[in-house]
Amino acid sequence: MALIVQKFGGTSVANTDRIKEVAQLVIKEKKKGNDVVVVVSAMSGVTAQLIDYIGNVSTLMSEEALAEYDSVISSGEQVTSGLLALQLQTLGYKSRSFLGWQAEIRTDNTHSKSRIERINSDIFMECLKGGSIPVVAGFQGISDDNRISTMGRGGSDTSAVAIAAALKADRCDIYTDVSGIFTTDPRICSTARKLRKVGYQEILEMASLGAKVLQIRSVEMAYKHGVEVQVLSSFSDEPGSLLVNDEEIMERRVITAVAHSKDEARITILNVENKPGVVAGLLQPLADSTINLDMIIQNISYDGKRANVTFTLKEPDVDRAMALLKDHTNKHDIKYEDISATTEVVKVSVIGMGMQEHSGVAQKMFQTLADNNINILAITTSEIKISVLIEQEYLELAVRLLHDAYELGKDPRA
């Protein structure tokens, strides 16, 4: 008998008909003789509606305001958990819902993006021992100050993995509206293939392919605690994708996936004076405002006196960053010729544990793009990822070319 944590996202519990189908998936697992702990998100659209209400009455970001924000938006998961428990009861199964505070899912006090600190696994174990199916409201916990806390967008994934870790569950099944993790976005590339297994490190690097499916923090937590996570669809019977230790798969393939990110922006400052510390000083106000920069390029003029500084950041941050930069250069009398921003850029990445053991991976990427006249505007790399910034209009072409170049459409087991 195994212990399985099942997590159902918003589209999986979109309405009461869908909740009935989810109950069948729970019962199916139960009938295999397994113990099941269920974690649910809000019915799709509910959280957005609540955020809309909040926006009508407040734009405050104080801790007091965020505590109220959490109290309001956590109500969505509360509804789903009660409804699913009721449906399971109706079908003759013992079941009860647990809210974050009832399950004693203790978090820190950073409301709206709190982190789980500990979970009282005894509460679930007692429930399971009584033959009952616990249905946990995801996304929420209780902070030290006895208030509801929530864990940010996709937080139910983290709830599920944290509970699986606390209970030493055999598997954590994340049911969603896609059937797994793909070699690239199937809407862009028709030969995209579902990955049966993905390494934790790999998925962390797959911003666009992974983050839409799983909250990054949940993957980090799964990795840390060795939780076996399966991503699968609640709308089909297909097997999903399994998150496993990277060692398990790295020999098989060099590149695992081609990812992309559209919400990128680039800011360029032309002909800024190149004195020691100027560039670092230029970027300091952005760091202070928790604006994350991704790629940073500095070209120094032949005489060494002037520099062009280019960096990329997330699109939603661009207006704030421009304002901060202009304010900062004014205040410190830093001279430059021009400052400009564009959001007409995208990032395309190839990811794979195998690139650590193989040479020529980057070269193939650059050559493929060059052969097709796609200009690389900037490059950034990690141990297992190479990302390039390109113009937005080439996004789909680049993804398809790279997917082909690394032969990702072919099953490596075939």
Place this chain on the structure above:
Amino acid sequence: MALIVQKFGGTSVANTDRIKEVAQLVIKEKKKGNDVVVVVSAMSGVTAQLIDYIGNVSTLMSEEALAEYDSVISSGEQVTSGLLALQLQTLGYKSRSFLGWQAEIRTDNTHSKSRIERINSDIFMECLKGGSIPVVAGFQGISDDNRISTMGRGGSDTSAVAIAAALKADRCDIYTDVSGIFTTDPRICSTARKLRKVGYQEILEMASLGAKVLQIRSVEMAYKHGVEVQVLSSFSDEPGSLLVNDEEIMERRVITAVAHSKDEARITILNVENKPGVVAGLLQPLADSTINLDMIIQNISYDGKRANVTFTLKEPDVDRAMALLKDHTNKHDIKYEDISATTEVVKVSVIGMGMQEHSGVAQKMFQTLADNNINILAITTSEIKISVLIEQEYLELAVRLLHDAYELGKDPRA
């Protein structure tokens, strides 16, 4: 400086615009130098939507199911309390929301219609001492088993009065969509007049006039703890109606109001054998099923061998009552000529503390109806109420005639 509890019902907080107006009513009280504790209902329509969801997944009435029911429907008040606290913060006031479990509003374990057992007033006092406005989610508490409990339809009124009692508040203002308690239904009788003061006992007897405005249990609680309750509209500045000790008003008038109830039904059993205990036995299964009977009339034949039994009950219970009666008479071989039910009957009542001191009150009622050819089908009386059952078609006429006969349109202070 006074301590005022303000309670806002569903239509008062129907949407975020209304919540902003409610915030102004809170601030207005605060600006008078008073301490304010706010209690809110769910935004109108929300509870009905949640009950609809529940109906889609379950019709169970077990304690386990009712605990889930409570967890689901209590989410509506959770949303409103957070939104109002946010709006007050936005306007520069310190405020925080309290859910039932956070405010330690302890109830018994009878989910869906639980009763408040105790309230930790220290929590509110501490909040007030810190200059903050507590906004309490009404309708909900926490049961011994650490689960959310709710207090039945209109339960937020009871939350408000209970908190007012626990805090020894100077007044409990119940804001609603009507501006007070009227001498009769203004939609039926154009001369209906708002009562500036109503006795606790009187309002308890005014099923139709009172129950739509205030949960009966909240009136009982206000009476018991001597809480001064004011019913007023959040949509206008008019003064409302004040609930006071009955002694305060009983000398002023004989009759206070004319009430009516439409959801009445009558069941008649013809020519049942009149043996000792037969009639009591006939009604026993109804009592066992917690169907409340109101008026009961038994006519015995001249020879004493047969009886006609007529009784009234609430319309929603009538099908269940008929089934129980047929089953019971079959099982015990009780003979009767016919059994029939009708819902084409209504109850009209005159209520007033003063009738205890005055004679001829009932006579005036019966005479008024007789003079206008309205047949009285049954009569029931209490210390301060006389009710008659009449045919449905005469409802409005009867209400108007009685309102005139007792001169309720005239202000007794005039």
